[in-house]
Amino acid sequence: MDTALDSVLRPRSVAVVGASPRSAMAARLTDHLRGFSGPVYPINPRHREIGGLPCYPSLAALPGPVDLVLVLVPAAGVPAVVEAAGRAGAGAVVVLSSGFAETGESGRAAQEELVALARHHGVRVLGPNCQGLIHRPTGLTATFTAAASAASPADSGIAYVGQSGALGGSFLGLARDRGVGLTAWLSVGNQADVTATEAAGALLADPHVRVLACYLEELPDGAEWAALLDRAAGTGTRVAVLRSGRSATGRRAVASHTGAMVRAGTAFDLLTARSGAVRADDLDELLDASVALTAAARPAGGRIGVVTSSGGAGGLAADHAESAGLALPALAAPTRDRLRPLIPDFGSTANPVDVTAQVINDAGQLGAVCEAVADDADVDAVLVVLTTLGGRAAVEIAESVRAAAARTGKPYAVAWLYSHEEIAPAAAALRQVGIPVVGTTAAALRLLARLLPARLLPTDSGRPAATGAPRGTAPLLAAARTEAAGGALLDALGIARPRGALVTDPATAADAARELGEHVVLKVQSADLAHKSEVGGVRVGVPAGEAAATARAMLAAVTDAAPAAALDGVLVQELLPRGVELLVSVRGAEHGYPPLVTVGWGGTATELHRDVVSALGPVDPAGATALLRRLRCWPLLAGHRGRPGHDVPAAAAAVAALSSAGQALGPGAEVEINPLVVHRGGAVAADLVASGPPGATTSGTVRRRDRDEREEAVS
Known part of the structure; x- marks a missing residue:
């Protein structure tokens, strides 16, 4: 003690x-x-x-x-x-x-x-x-x-x-x-x-x-x-x-x-x-x-064999299984052969197995059915669904289920759809041996899903990757006051970014633009602007020859709208090819927990999609790929309906690299790429945001800005 x-x-x-x-x-x-x-x-x-x-x-x-x-x-x-x-x-x-x-x-x-x-x-x-x-x-x-x-x-x-x-x-x-x-x-x-x-x-x-x-x-x-x-x-x-x-x-x-x-x-x-x-x-x-x-066994997988005294209750179980993330597999032919002598002709040997109300006449027969279903190689756990069976008959039924569970060694759950008073002694006897008894099929299936081994692990080992932040990451994070300044951080992490240049004189914007292509993206850079697009600080698809005039007009507009903002200049960037846009972020360790890595469907519709998953960081490329596979937008990355896939290894490498920065982030600090544009030939960080702890106003961060800007560097 x-x-x-x-x-x-x-x-x-x-x-x-x-x-x-x-x-x-x-x-x-x-x-x-x-x-x-x-x-x-x-x-x-x-x-x-x-x-x-x-x-x-x-x-x-x-x-x-x-x-x-x-x-x-x-x-x-x-x-x-x-x-x-x-x-x-x-x-x-x-x-x-x-x-x-x-x-x-x-x-x-x-x-x-x-x-x-x-x-x-x-x-x-x-x-x-x-x-x-x-x-x-x-x-x-x-x-x-x-x-x-x-x-x-x-x-x-x-x-x-x-x-x-x-x-x-x-x-x-x-x-x-x-x-x-x-x-x-x-x-x-x-x-x-x-x-x-x-x-x-x-x-x-x-x-x-x-x-x-x-x-x-x-x-x-x-x-x-x-x-x-x-x-x-x-x-x-x-x-x-x-x-x-x-x-x-x-x-x-x-x-x-x-x-x-x-x-x-x-x-x-x-x-x-x-x-x-x-x-x-x-x-x-x-x-x-x-x-x-309290039972010895937990489900090894999500394949459930259902045994019921009511065809209707079995149908409810089938309806609820999918929403619980579980499957009701077809029973093997030898299993069904074993079941036929035990079930009336008007019952069913399919999964769900319907033993009908005849179970009242022979409780031991129910146990034999449960054993046969549990012995099927494709069944990980058994759900017994019972209806209007109470009193002494209920106790006998409970004993048969209890004995079957002891013999087969697989986990059981019981959904008993009847009066609590009528089944109380029987239910208590089952619970004493670790068989939960609940009042609905939905609750029983949800419980079995809860008991499954963790399937949400970001890495094959189930532990975060043993990778640390590259040397010198902390000062680069502190210096990332704007997207332009954050470029050094991306370079250190090995994450690709658009070609571009920061110009302090609008007259040089055209020369910079001509090095990047026929059309470019212009972004006013200032740590004092939380929402650049709201004050005219972002323009997309600007012809290279018009870059100087456009940059001059943007700076004037921003100065009029936010006269107190200190302007660092205009970032001239190449226009990226279209691809799948992801959000990738890492939050620093705090309160004794590891850093938190999040990936999701990015761009301006991030909040609409709400398609994000998280893991404890850092993660390695394999763990990052596992995270990406859990997204609803995964088919867009992998390719579907005859369309070729995008460069998933490059995306996973970028996720893993950014996750390593979590070791250098302070509590409450976060760095986010949105969007990470994943195309067929790579993955490019089209925008970067670093933020300090909530409420912080330190100069070593970039304040959050309008999410509408996140994909505007993508044509």
């Missing part, structure tokens, strides 16, 4: 400061502690006895040592309790009280002072604004949530760690309702001291825990989260994660709820997926995924 949190999970004695028979929460908290084997000390100077236990006026008055102090007093009184706990020799306090960072800046300041005080006295703090914990191996139920009041089902090996106390209580109640007994349950609240990552890490050392279910609002430090996932893999503990605050509205809601400072989570999601952890989208899916992860 993690000694840093030993006092939280394995205390020898517990005190409850704020115990009271007049408060429902306090009374419930004291009552829940009756199952704890060590001394329990209610603390309240107004009472001599609470719930049959001697009550003491203060921690200093206790007859023996105390390891864990549960605090349920108003926020203003919490610091004094923490100080007293330290003097009493307690190792940890669980602050159930609210009124801290979740209330605003003054509460945040009070929370920081509380943690400083606790550290001064050598006391760990769980919370504040949390609902406590349950640790079944030690019999400790130190929470006031009503969800802990009823008897718990058989131990499942699932441990829950979450920030929201109310959602944690819902998860606990949902688990109990579905016959799943949690091994441990921790509500970390505001994470003032003990974080969700640290609490989860402590549970990893518990041999009773096989699955960690995590609910997160504030994203954890990347390095700490990666270390936790690596430890989980080393111990064989599986992880399921539900994260809120993924949308802008969700982030605002979370901040007002717990005071969490939510950061963008793409890198977190990628790091989590790479580890093999399962991501859930809602609380019930988190529980279903956790149940499934």
Whole structure:
């Protein structure tokens, strides 16, 4: 067990400061502690006895040592309790009280002072604004949530760690309702001291825990989260994660709820997926995924064999499989031969396999059908879809499915479309062996898709490429104040760019243009212009002979529109051949996460297409190619309908090269090419944008400009 949190999970004695028979929460908290084997000390100077236990006026008055102090007093009184706990020799306090960072800046300041005080006295703090914990191996139920009041089902090996106390209580109640007994349950609240990552890490050392279910609002430090996932893999503990605050509205809601400072989570999601952890989208899916992860097997692929008692339900499964990214393969002839004696003539041996309602008459026959389907070489997992089967018949059906799963060794899921009360005992029996039971075919298929091995890895190895930024990249990034200045960065990275020249005297623009072709592109260069096109700073397809006059007119127009802008001159560029336009960007490492590489369908329609994918960087050319293949616009690159493909190796090389710059970018800084024009003979960066951290105004960046300019250098 993690000694840093030993006092939280394995205390020898517990005190409850704020115990009271007049408060429902306090009374419930004291009552829940009756199952704890060590001394329990209610603390309240107004009472001599609470719930049959001697009550003491203060921690200093206790007859023996105390390891864990549960605090349920108003926020203003919490610091004094923490100080007293330290003097009493307690190792940890669980602050159930609210009124801290979740209330605003003054509460945040009070929370920081509380943690400083606790550290001064050598006391760990769980919370504040949390609902406590349950640790079944030690019999400790130190929470006031009503969800802990009823008897718990058989131990499942699932441990829950979450920030929201109310959602944690819902998860606990949902688990109990579905016959799943949690091994441990921790509500970390505001994470003032003990974080969700640290609490989860402590549970990893518990041999009773096989699955960690995590609910997160504030994203954890990347390095700490990666270390936790690596430890989980080393111990064989599986992880399921539900994260809120993924949308802008969700982030605002979370901040007002717990005071969490939510950061963008793409890198977190990628790091989590790479580890093999399962991501859930809602609380019930988190529980279903956790149940499934207690089983030994996970699907090796997305080929699902469906066995159903209803042809209509089987049709629904077929409808939903494609949207879940799964396939229902045709069963092999020997499999169908094996099924025919088991299924009535009015059933079906095709996939989905319809055993019809005759299953009610012989539950064992359903198990034999499931075994035959699971044994098919083209089936990775079995989905059993059941309808109006309840009571004793349901229990017999569940036992046959359970036995079949044990014999075949492949993962199973059950969609049971019937009354919860009618199937509760049967469903609980299945969940006890790691077979999730859900209420719809869509949910079951979505869950099976979640359980698949990560298929979104950017490289063959599943780890970022071991390539660093070329020497001298950092100063080139700092100097890239304009597109013209960013040319040196592209050259250093080996990324092709249009031929061109920066002219400070408009009279020389024509001479520069004649070296580039009959028609050229002109762009006014200034770090002070966020949107050059809006002030007349971009012209495309200018005849070479008119370049001087056009450049002069552009500079005048920009000066009139933005008199405060410092102009560096006009960039005269060659006109590029048309091709497929991509967006390529890399964002610097931050919050302990690796750099983030993004590729997408670029140009002015980037926001309309919304065709982008990301990976942890840097990536090598093979990893970059894998990213490109995941784009919806991939057929345009590869060639389709008889049209030849474009230079994918050149595009992949450019993506990989730009990704290497992420090692030299500071937190929040980003460099982006849009568009990278990919044609049959290469890939050319037609525009470059570097930006600093959000809100920064340093001179070493180019401020973002109108996306309409991104493809205007392409004829």
